[in-house]
Amino acid sequence: MNWLTAAPRRVLALISVACVAMLAFGMYLQHVVGLEPCPMCIVQRYALIAVAVFAGLASARGNKGWWMTFGVLAVISAGFGAFVAARQSWLQWYPPEIATCGRDFYGMIENYPISRSIPMIFRGSGDCTAIDWTFLGGSIANWSFIWFTVFGLLMLVLLVRGLRGGQRGGGLSMA
Template sequence: MLSLLNHYSNGRAAWFLLFLSTFIFELTALFFQHGLGLAPCTLCIYQRCAIFGIMIASIIGLIKPNNYIFRLGGILVWLFSAYKGFTLATFHAHLQFEPNFSDTCAINVQFPSWLPLNQWLPSMFNAYGSCADKIWTFLTIEMSQWMIIIFACYLFVGLTILISQFFPAKKI
């Protein structure tokens, strides 16, 4: 099975599916923000950036998937972004379900001066909601909990793909 996953990671179809999934999540986030009027908080914006990181990883993999360096680079960016997103989502859920006065989230997003996304695209990267608010539930699961599930899935699949790189690709 790992040889088969290695084979699939050498093609563009798998990387395109990764890109498509992140693109759909970004569109969903924008629909929640602009269509439903749900105010994103700082952690929501940072999680959105983590999804963008996975999207960038998929583009790296799409450029030249049969090249080991591009593929490994894409996988590493994918894993780093998924891990960061998972930790952000976990902290977000912690703020919502186990409130503690010592744990807070910033009111404004803070991007590096060389990448001020909130100034370049304020409609996409400006936070004006509270991290502690529970504003959306689906199947009795809050949005922060859904994001934990989503990032955990990205992390699990990314780790599996990384491990599969050590097994020779199957010829189909």
């Protein structure tokens, strides 16, 4: 674990770069392979963007308050992304008896108030239950859940170590 806490800014920057790489791969799957993202996939993309931005901002400055604040926001974003990916994985493993294709993400947001759109997104649609791509037996939602969880846990370790270091008078070196 020394490599993790020896240079937390580098770890946060690596998380940010990994998120951007995942987003690029999602764009490849959409625009080159031809897979259309479902509403839950779009929400996961937004969560991935939030993790990338917050982890990048956390790695940008050595000020402890700065990186801790943005680190917490990145952990929250990763947790939200993991929740959405877990919900989509559940829908893929146990599809509802009546699965409709429903509206796309933007159609929901444009035509319904947000208080009605959010439950519609998490209810999923026929698109959300489809498994169009797999790698090593896991769907995109499964892999998203794993990576959101890994990113969240790495950032949690950094935050806990940062808090403990501050209580002892030391602290993590933000090299």
